[in-house]
Amino acid sequence: MHEMSLAENIIQLIEDAALEQQFTQVITVWLEIGQLACVEKESLRFYFDVVAQDSIARQSKLEIIEIPGQALCNQCNQDILITAYHAACPHCGSYALQVTQGNEMRIKELEVK
Structure with missing residues (x-):
């Protein structure tokens, strides 16, 4: 149910931007989600x-752009794609991974009037 509070926060950010940038209507919201x-x-x-x-x-x-999970293996120093935090490196089998992308959520762009 935390998606409701995320939605409320997104709307708050949009309304803050509207006050600052003087727009009156939002047509499209592009949201990046890792x-x-x-x-x-x-x-x-x-x-x-x-x-x-x-x-x-x-x-x-609302347009959602999915950002793939990516990590750096601390064992073999390879950049890899991951779909879960507990994944193993496909090159060396190590679980010593540092997530570098895919855990973020941000408003990328707004189409406004």
Whole structure:
């Protein structure tokens, strides 16, 4: 259920930007979500639509861009793609991985009027 609070935070960021940049309507929101961010995308879409109803983003379209998980193996120094935090390096089998990408969530772009 943390997707509801994420949706509320997204709307708050959008409304703050609207005050600062003087726009009155949001048409599209492009949101980058890392594969490792533990966000249920369909649940976020649902709560975004609900929370946006009383905001500047009502009737806006939410576009989600998935960012793949990536890590650096501390054992063999290889950059690898991962789908979970507990993955092993496919090159050497080590679990000593440092996540370098895929755990983030950010608003990439807004289409506004």
